[in-house]
Amino acid sequence: MKPNKVKLFIIAFVLIISPLLGGINSAYAEDIPPTYVHLSWQNDTLTTMTISWKTSVETPSIIQYGIQDVLENEISGVDAKWHAVEVTDLQSDTIFKYRVGDGDTWSDEHIFKTGNSESAHFMAWGDSRTNIDERKAIVDTVSKINFDFSVFDGDLVDTGRETDQWYQWLSDFAPVISNNPFMPALGNHEKNHSNYYNVFALPGREEFYSFNYGPVHFSVLHTCVEDYGGSLDEQVEWLRNDLIANSDYDWKVVIMHRPAYSSSVRYYYGETEDLITNLVPLFEDYGVDMAIAGHDHWYERLEVNNISYVVAGAAGAPLYNIIPLYVLNESIYYESVYHA
Numbered sequence: 576m577k578p579n580k581v582k583l584f585i586i587a588f589v590l591i592i593s594p595l596l597g598g599i600n601s602a603y604a605e606d607i608p609p610t611y612v613h614l615s616w617q618n619d620t621l622t623t624m625t626i627s628w629k630t631s632v633e634t635p636s637i638i639q640y641g642i643q644d645v646l647e648n649e650i651s652g653v654d655a656k657w658h659a660v661e662v663t664d665l666q667s668d669t670i671f672k673y674r675v676g677d678g679d680t681w682s683d684e685h686i687f688k689t690g691n692s693e694s695a696h697f698m699a700w701g702d703s704r705t706n707i708d709e710r711k712a713i714v715d716t717v718s719k720i721n722f723d724f725s726v727f728d729g730d731l732v733d734t735g736r737e738t739d740q741w742y743q744w745l746s747d748f749a750p751v752i753s754n755n756p757f758m759p760a761l762g763n764h765e766k767n768h769s770n771y772y773n774v775f776a777l778p779g780r781e782e783f784y785s786f787n788y789g790p791v792h793f794s795v796l797h798t799c800v801e802d803y804g805g806s807l808d809e810q811v812e813w814l815r816n817d818l819i820a821n822s823d824y825d826w827k828v829v830i831m832h833r834p835a836y837s838s839s840v841r842y843y844y845g846e847t848e849d850l851i852t853n854l855v856p857l858f859e860d861y862g863v864d865m866a867i868a869g870h871d872h873w874y875e876r877l878e879v880n881n882i883s884y885v886v887a888g889a890a891g892a893p894l895y896n897i898i899p900l901y902v903l904n905e906s907i908y909y910e911s912v913y914h915a
Contacts, residue, residue, distance in 0.1 A: 609634075618663075621690045624689065626660055626675055627774070633656050636654065639674055639675075642670070646684075685753045685754050703890040703891035704732060705892060726795070726867065728759075730870070735765035760795045763799040763802055795831070818862070835854060836903065838902040839895075840898070868888070869888030873895055875910075887914065
């Protein structure tokens with residue numbers, strides 16, 4: 576049982592059955608700088624915020640920000656097309672207004688809120704991929720919910736090398752990611768492509784990383800690395816050290832794309848055995864409370880050896896049918912439904 580003095584608030588897995596939105600606009604606004612503004616963290620969630628955006632040509636990177644309506648502070652980064660500037664020395668648990676630009680042309684004004692040390696309200700979702708209307712409906716619903724930040728368990732786009740898919744994704748998700756920090760994991764559809772690293776500014780080496788928010792430690796893994804000739808070995812050792820170094824946190828959550836446990840034909844035929852063999856023992860030995868994954872396009876919650884395993888894999892990807900033959904005994908709830 577976790578200490579009563581600390582509560583972990585997770586805004587997650589809101590099952591959504593929404594009317595579909597209208598058709599998409601195929602004309603991207605990449606020639607109108609700046610655009611695709613979004614938030615993430617590279618360092619301390621209490622006192623920093625990284626703001627990223629895109630311009631059609633190389634321009635100065637300038638952020639103006641302040642508390643309430645006065646944008647009294649300004650910070651600059653390097654000239655770029657894909658911009659990422661970290662704002663530091665911020666007051667914790669505080670709402671800031673900001674805009675980005677080149678000194679002459681500016682984005683709309685947005686807000687962000689720095690982290691706090693007491694609680695964590697976060698949104699968990701994944702697999703937005705191909706069905707644009709469905710994912711825009713989900714984003715619309717999520718944008719109306721009060722939470723601190725998002726974690727996303729991979730497969731943001733269908734084909735990671737297709738830049739236009741990233742422009743569409745950034746446009747669709749703008750109502751959320753311009754006002755709430757967004758911390759993703761790599762999926763198999765990103766294909767570890769450079770586009771992913773152009774778009775997102777993340778901690779450390781970015782392929783896998785960790786961060787802390789309130790009483791929660793998050794470890795974000797790349798469980799599709801073997802698809803590209805890599806090995807989980809490096810991440811296994813990294814995760815062990817990461818969990819040991821952050822053992823004082825009351826809650827430990829892992830974000831990854833491929834799930835260790837899911838009522839899927841993949842599990843039935845042993846396709847998750849590498850995760851069960853290499854990662855699950857670390858989860859159990861070092862006190863992981865929850866592992867959130869996607870890959871299977873449904874919502875499911877399982878309990879295995881006092882760890883909650885969540886499959887949150889339907890934020891726009893085509894839904895999969897759950898076949899009763901493959902439902903695990905450890906499964907507590909499952910539904911093939913779009914959700915976040």
